[in-house]
Amino acid sequence: MAEHRWPATGTATVSEKRSTGTGAFSRRTVLRATAAAGIGAAAIWPGGVARATAKGRVAVLGGGVAGLTAAHELAERGFEVTVYERRALGGKARSVGVPGTGAGGRPDLPGEHGFRFFPGFYQHVPDTMRRIPFAANTNGVWDNLVSAPDVRAARAGGDDIRTPLGLGNLAAATPEGIRESLASMISTLLKMPPEEGLFFANRLLVFNTSCDARRLGQWERTSWRDFVGAHQRSHEFRALISRTLTSLLVAAKDDIASVRTIGTMGEQFLGNPLQIGFDGDLDRVLNGPTNTAWIDPWVALLRNLGVRFEVGAEVRGLEVTDRRVTGARIVTAAGTTETVTADHFVVALPAERARDLWNADILNAWPELAKMSGLYTDWMTGIQFYLRRSPEIGAGHSAYIDSPWSLTSIAQNALWARKLPEYGDGTVQDCLSVDISDWNTPGILFGKTAKECTPGEIAKETWAQILAHLNDRDEILRESDLHSWFLDPGITWQADRGTNSNADPLLINTVGSWDARPEPHGGVENLYLAGDYVRTNIDLATMEGANESARAAVNKLLEVTGSTAPRCRTYSLYRPVEFEPLRAADADDYAAGRPNRFDIQL
Numbered sequence: 001m002a003e004h005r006w007p008a009t010g011t012a013t014v015s016e017k018r019s020t021g022t023g024a025f026s027r028r029t030v031l032r033a034t035a036a037a038g039i040g041a042a043a044i045w046p047g048g049v050a051r052a053t054a055k056g057r058v059a060v061l062g063g064g065v066a067g068l069t070a071a072h073e074l075a076e077r078g079f080e081v082t083v084y085e086r087r088a089l090g091g092k093a094r095s096v097g098v099p100g101t102g103a104g105g106r107p108d109l110p111g112e113h114g115f116r117f118f119p120g121f122y123q124h125v126p127d128t129m130r131r132i133p134f135a136a137n138t139n140g141v142w143d144n145l146v147s148a149p150d151v152r153a154a155r156a157g158g159d160d161i162r163t164p165l166g167l168g169n170l171a172a173a174t175p176e177g178i179r180e181s182l183a184s185m186i187s188t189l190l191k192m193p194p195e196e197g198l199f200f201a202n203r204l205l206v207f208n209t210s211c212d213a214r215r216l217g218q219w220e221r222t223s224w225r226d227f228v229g230a231h232q233r234s235h236e237f238r239a240l241i242s243r244t245l246t247s248l249l250v251a252a253k254d255d256i257a258s259v260r261t262i263g264t265m266g267e268q269f270l271g272n273p274l275q276i277g278f279d280g281d282l283d284r285v286l287n288g289p290t291n292t293a294w295i296d297p298w299v300a301l302l303r304n305l306g307v308r309f310e311v312g313a314e315v316r317g318l319e320v321t322d323r324r325v326t327g328a329r330i331v332t333a334a335g336t337t338e339t340v341t342a343d344h345f346v347v348a349l350p351a352e353r354a355r356d357l358w359n360a361d362i363l364n365a366w367p368e369l370a371k372m373s374g375l376y377t378d379w380m381t382g383i384q385f386y387l388r389r390s391p392e393i394g395a396g397h398s399a400y401i402d403s404p405w406s407l408t409s410i411a412q413n414a415l416w417a418r419k420l421p422e423y424g425d426g427t428v429q430d431c432l433s434v435d436i437s438d439w440n441t442p443g444i445l446f447g448k449t450a451k452e453c454t455p456g457e458i459a460k461e462t463w464a465q466i467l468a469h470l471n472d473r474d475e476i477l478r479e480s481d482l483h484s485w486f487l488d489p490g491i492t493w494q495a496d497r498g499t500n501s502n503a504d505p506l507l508i509n510t511v512g513s514w515d516a517r518p519e520p521h522g523g524v525e526n527l528y529l530a531g532d533y534v535r536t537n538i539d540l541a542t543m544e545g546a547n548e549s550a551r552a553a554v555n556k557l558l559e560v561t562g563s564t565a566p567r568c569r570t571y572s573l574y575r576p577v578e579f580e581p582l583r584a585a586d587a588d589d590y591a592a593g594r595p596n597r598f599d600i601q602l
Contacts, residue, residue, distance in 0.1 A: 055079050055563065059328055059342035061315045064091020065543045066530040067348035068298055069128060069550035074346075075305035077558070077565040083307060084330060084340065086314035089299055091350075092504050093543055095289035098486045101424045109424040110289040111486040113504060114382030115410050115433040116543065117285050117397065118145055120278035121268040123571035124547040132298050144293040146415050147281040148396035153240065154469035156402040162394060165282045196237050203228055204270060206598045207263035209579050211587035214596065216514065219259035223511050227259040239401050253378070253508060261509040261539055268573060277574040283396060285410065287417045315349065320361035324525050344526045344561075346553055351375050351507050351533035366523035374516040375533055377505035379439040379451070381491060383462055386483040390414070390430040391476050403465040405450055406437035428483050434462055444468065451500050454493050459485045507533050507541035514539070520549060521556035528553040537572055 055078045060067045063085030071081045088094055093116060097108030118125060129142040137143035153161040207227075210219060219227070224246055230238045246254040246262055254262075275282065286293040299309070312333025319327040319339065327339040347354050355372040363370050393411050400407040413420045413430040420428045436458075439450040443461040450458055463482065470476040490503035517535045521528050532541040534549035551568035558565055575583075586596055 055565075056343040056561065057341075058082075058344045058346060058557075059084065059340050060346045060348055061328060062091070062348035062350075062353075062531075063089040063309065063311070064348065064350075064531075064546065065093050065125075066532070066546035066550045067091075067346070068295075068302065069124075069547045070346045070348055070528075070530050070554055071302055071307045072128065072131075072298070072305075073551060073554040073568050074557070075302060075307050077554075077563070079344075081302075081307045082310060082340075082342070083302075084310045084313040084315060084328075086312065087503075089309065089311065090291060090295040092506075093290055094295055095291045096489065098424075101484075103425045106423055106426060109384075109386055109420075109428060109484075109486065110292075110431070111384050111488075112290060112382060112433065113488050113490065114380065114435045115285070115397075115408075115412075116290065117148070117283055117410075118280075118543075119268065120275055120280045120282045120284065121573060122542075122544045123279055124551060125544050126279040127569060127571075128298075128547060129294065132294070132301050134293075134297050141294050141297055144287050144417075145280060145284040146287045148283040148285055148410070148415065150394055150396045151283070152394040152396070152398040154398055154400050155472075156400075156468045157472050158402075160469075160473075165396065193234065196233060199233075200228065200237070200241050202598060202600075204263075204266055206596050207259065208267055208576065209582040209586055209598055210263075210596055211583045211590055213587060214590040215260050215263070217590070219263060220514050221512050222259045223255055224257050224259055224262040225254045227263075230254065256376070256508065256510045258509060258511045258513070260514070264539055264573065267575065285412075285415055287415060292418075315347075315353075315357065318345070318357050318359065318362060318527075320359070320365070320524065323365045323523060325527050344528065344557055346528045346530055346550075346557075348530040348550065348553075350377075350504075350531060352377050352505060354529070354531060354533070362524055362527070366518075366527075368518055368522060371516040372518065372533070375513060376508050376510045378508045379502050380435060380437045380506045381488040381502065381504065382433060382435050383459060383488065384486045385432040385434065385459075385463065386420070386424070386428045386485065387430045387432060387477075387481045388427060388483050389478075389481045391432070391470075391481065393432075393470065393476060400466060400469045403469065404438065404441045404443050405462065405465060406441075407434055407462060407465055408437065409434040409466070432466075434466070436462060452498065453500075455487045455491065458487060458491075509540060520553040521560065525560065528557055537570075 057080045058070075058074050060071050060074075060081060060083045063083045067083055067085065068089065071083050074081050083089075088096075092113045095110050095112045098111045099108060102108040126142055126145070129145070130139050132141040134141045134144060148165070150162055150164045153163070155161075207215075207219065225231070228237075228241055230241070233241075246257055269282070303309070310330075310332070314331045315328055316331055316337070317329040318325050319329065325345045327341050328345060330338050330340050332338060347357065349357075351372060352375075355369070355375070358366075358369045358372070390413055391411060393409075395414060397408060397410045400409070409432050411430050411432050420430055436450055442449055443453070443465065445461045445464050446453060446457055448457070450461070453461060463485075467477055488504070492501045492503070494501055514535070517533055518529055520530065520534050530546070530550040530553040532543075532545040532549065534545075534552070536545045536548040536552070538545045538548060548570065551570055555567045555570075557563075558567060582597075589595070589597065
């Protein structure tokens with residue numbers, strides 16, 4: 001999709017840590033693994049680190065974060081890897097240049113599917129980043145992460161809330177101390193009645209002291225909205241705690257997301273103020289366009305490791321004989337159909353595309369995959385507004401609490417190493433990157449949902465909703481500030497149907513969806529699954545979940561083949577150790593059919 005400018009009249013143009021397993025490789029561990037496997041020769045990585053010669057051919061179907069992670073881990077362990085990707089490497093995480101916008105030797109303006117952030121409790125993605133060289137960075141790509149110091153909750157017709165991130169010390173590491181501290185913090189920062197702050201703090205305590213059996217048996221089957229009793233609470237509570245918390249922090253829907261999913265994230269964001277076991281600060285972003293700061297250096301490293309890439313190749317089917325995949329049918333960039341053969345196949349496609357590959361032979365061998373039909377996807381995608389002036393919005397993410405389209409944004413220039421005036425025609429001073437999380441609610445300008453709006457209408461509607469929040473007290477953004485805009489190219493207007501299509505929907509965790517999510521390996525001997533829909537510790541459709549699932553898939557491949565290569569390192573999310581006795585007691589309560597002892601009405 002091309003960049004769009006609005007005429008001066010304002011009319012839109014239309015064209016419309018706990019770690020487990022083995023850590024990173026050293027030269028000694030790789031050589032030891034090579035010798036144990038009986039491999040007589042070794043290749044040398046850049047930098048002089050030994051790498052075992054190929055142990056087998058692996059076809060990785062999909063080149064997003066999951067696919068690149070699988071390729072990375074496999075190549076380090078001596079496998080011959082080819083990645084097949086139909087569109088662009090990096091998947092939804094990639095950035096794209098806005099075609100035709102560069103001038104005077106400057107690159108095109110940077111666009112993206114939507115902004116992304118890297119919470120401090122992410123462990124798998126940062127571990128990968130540290131292993132990707134980048135210029136003179138000591139810690140590779142990881143050094144390109146920068147902290148966003150605050151968050152803004154903008155209200156339409158109300159006072160905005162600016163909250164610094166990093167909550168400091170709790171009053172006491174006891175249930176009562178934590179509940180009182182959180183209640184006070186929530187009431188003060190979110191300007192809610194004290195009794196509602198106390199109620200929400202108590203709900204967090206209920207989840208944090210729940211045993212694993214209750215989390216899976218009860219909270220996995222309860223919606224977040226019901227858990228927090230949103231229908232009985234004030235408008236402020238519903239807007240901030242029920243709706244915004246889910247859309248801003250975890251890209252979920254409060255009426256259909258499970259308590260287990262949202263509670264697990266709340267345990268990290270709000271239940272760990274000391275950031276124990278964190279990889280870094282709570283809210284981090286990259287210091288430049290994602291491809292520049294992460295994806296392109298990653299692909300370059302993988303090429304150096306011997307990984308081959310076939311971009312423009314779309315997977316159409318899998319051929320199975322005797323519970324083994326014998327080939328993958330690929331339509332190449334040239335339009336020809338080929339059958340790819342390999343010793344192992346890693347399907348690293350999004351859930352909605354992966355399940356289309358499950359034919360009768362696969363389902364007979366791995367019947368659990370049929371449950372994937374119950375996985376739910378919805379739309380969450382982005383639009384970038386390029387500005388002639390940097391607005392005084394804040395140094396971190398902003399949530400537009402009352403916006404019908406559940407908007408969130410971040411102004412990127414202050415956080416990037418290469419500033420926006422160095423892109424495009426040189427007049428852009430900032431980029432407000434906006435995520436649209438609700439495509440099903442009518443907006444304020446046209447009375448239509450985002451799915452029903454043309455790209456130009458989406459831009460005007462999104463801009464209007466932002467201005468309604470920021471300019472209700474002072475004029476923070478002006479119409480004249482807008483240089484141009486760019487909508488995620490995965491959104492395509494279907495004029496004959498009067499609606500949009502979306503090439504990149506997002507998996508949404510729903511109540512009970514854990515049952516529909518598969519393990520990384522099952523009844524087909526040489527087939528492995530990697531993607532944010534696979535069962536993972538983080539249990540959320542994120543880059544972290546994609547990376548974690550790929551490591552699990554590779555570990556299963558190593559197990560199946562009897563490999564002695566070191567296993568991929570995996571991590572667990574933090575849980576307060578002070579609550580372990582309470583979780584143990586809750587296990588007894590749950591087994592006896594009793595509620596959590598803190599699950600009381602306040």
